[in-house]
Amino acid sequence: MSVNEVRLNDVGTVFKYVVYDNSSLVNVSSATSKAIIFKKPDGTTLTKTGSFYTNGGDGIISYTGVSGDFDSAGVWQTQLQISMSGGTWRSDIKTFNVYENL
Numbered sequence: 001m002s003v004n005e006v007r008l009n010d011v012g013t014v015f016k017y018v019v020y021d022n023s024s025l026v027n028v029s030s031a032t033s034k035a036i037i038f039k040k041p042d043g044t045t046l047t048k049t050g051s052f053y054t055n056g057g058d059g060i061i062s063y064t065g066v067s068g069d070f071d072s073a074g075v076w077q078t079q080l081q082i083s084m085s086g087g088t089w090r091s092d093i094k095t096f097n098v099y100e101n102l
Contacts, residue, residue, distance in 0.1 A: 013065040016060055035080070076095065
């Protein structure tokens with residue numbers, strides 16, 4: 001997962017998840033479900049629908065934050081869940097900070 005710094009109540013932050021199987025990039029263009037799961041500092045979860053960054057052939061799923069997503073400062077977790085023919089898989093869990101504003 002790659003993301004720039006996230007601030008409280010940010011809108012437009014892009015999260016990118018690159019899907020690999022071992023060290024090989026996975027063509028995810030046939031994905032039927034692309035869920036981005038966020039776990040807030042208080043333990044509640046937020047599930048959003050991901051999109052292909054280009055066409056899925058590059059293995060990248062993305063999500064762009066909207067108003068109301070990042071409503072609490074602290075350490076967040078995120079994980080991609082993707083379904084394709086043959087199964088449903090989850091990525092490693094990654095953490096990021098949502099920082100306070102003045």
